[in-house]
Amino acid sequence: MIAFDQVTWKRENRTILQNVTFTMNRGEHWVILGRNGSGKTTMLEMINGYLFPTSGTVQVLGETYGQCDVREVRKRIGYISQSLMDKLALRDPVWEVVASGVHAYLRLYQAVAEETEHRARSLLSELRIGHLADQALGTLSQGERKKVMLARAMMANPELLILDEPCSGLDLYERERFLADLQLMSDRGAQFLYVTHHIEEIMPLFTHVLLLGSGRIEAAGTKHEVVTSDLIERAYDVHADLEWFNDRPWAKVRD
Numbered sequence: 001m002i003a004f005d006q007v008t009w010k011r012e013n014r015t016i017l018q019n020v021t022f023t024m025n026r027g028e029h030w031v032i033l034g035r036n037g038s039g040k041t042t043m044l045e046m047i048n049g050y051l052f053p054t055s056g057t058v059q060v061l062g063e064t065y066g067q068c069d070v071r072e073v074r075k076r077i078g079y080i081s082q083s084l085m086d087k088l089a090l091r092d093p094v095w096e097v098v099a100s101g102v103h104a105y106l107r108l109y110q111a112v113a114e115e116t117e118h119r120a121r122s123l124l125s126e127l128r129i130g131h132l133a134d135q136a137l138g139t140l141s142q143g144e145r146k147k148v149m150l151a152r153a154m155m156a157n158p159e160l161l162i163l164d165e166p167c168s169g170l171d172l173y174e175r176e177r178f179l180a181d182l183q184l185m186s187d188r189g190a191q192f193l194y195v196t197h198h199i200e201e202i203m204p205l206f207t208h209v210l211l212l213g214s215g216r217i218e219a220a221g222t223k224h225e226v227v228t229s230d231l232i233e234r235a236y237d238v239h240a241d242l243e244w245f246n247d248r249p250w251a252k253v254r255d
């Protein structure tokens with residue numbers, strides 16, 4: 001599904017990723033954790049084929065980057081990020097924003113097939129925002145906009161769904177609703193790769209965690225192997241006790 005083999009990325013004499021090797025197998029859902037600047041977004045950009053390693057190889061969905069048409073691979077990947085959100089037209093009706101995801105266009109440039117509109121509307125209803133379908137995107141709350149992005153990404157039936165801090169800016173209520181919706185969407189066949197700063201966002205659906213520290217892998221494996229007090233302390237440099245509650249980890253920071 002995704003394989004990094006000895007991936008290194010250097011910029012202006014700085015090594016931003018160093019010898020990163022990891023494999024995400026079919027059926028697994030991964031979370032990437034790591035401090036600010038540890039290289040998480042850089043990894044996501046590589047998986048999307050926007051950045052190429054200085055050395056090492058990246059394989060995604062069975063294709064090796066450098067030996068395939070990256071644009072074809074991208075069609076099989078959904079990507080939810082703040083920078084995509086910023087590119088969406090705030091005046092467009094919500095259902096159109098969702099429908100444009102079917103071809104991964106930013107806007108619709110031609111008449112939409114009735115079936116596409118129907119699918120966009122029913123995805124919005126499934127995410128409990130069907131009543132907002134005809135409103136302009138710019139009139140929605142941040143939480144509702146995140147759901148629109150989720151619906152838009154699901155329009156193309158992606159095999160891999162990448163989420164870069166999707167819950168940033170959401171209050172507790174909106175965050176929990178978004179995470180519940182993600183759980184709802186997880187049985188549609190897409191595998192998730194989720195970047196966050198908040199370990200309690202590691203929902204039951206996630207199976208594995210990669211912990212990144214200054215461009216190197218500190219740990220990678222099943223979530224129960226990786227999300228431990230020792231490893232979290234090492235990666236974040238804070239003393240924390242971890243507790244699992246409702247199959248999610250919660251950190252209590254000590255002095």
Ligand SMILES: Nc1ncnc2c1ncn2[C@@H]1O[C@H](COP(=O)(O)OP(=O)(O)OP(=O)(O)O)[C@@H](O)[C@H]1O
Pocket residue numbers: 011012016034035036037038039040041042043
């Ligand atoms: N194009 C670039 N040229 C030079 N340095 C870069 C470039 N892109 C990223 N970096 C540097 O690489 C490091 C890792 O950046 P990256 O955005 O991947 O971190 P991150 O883990 O996603 O951080 P955050 O959690 O703050 O979003 C940072 O120190 C950043 O300044």
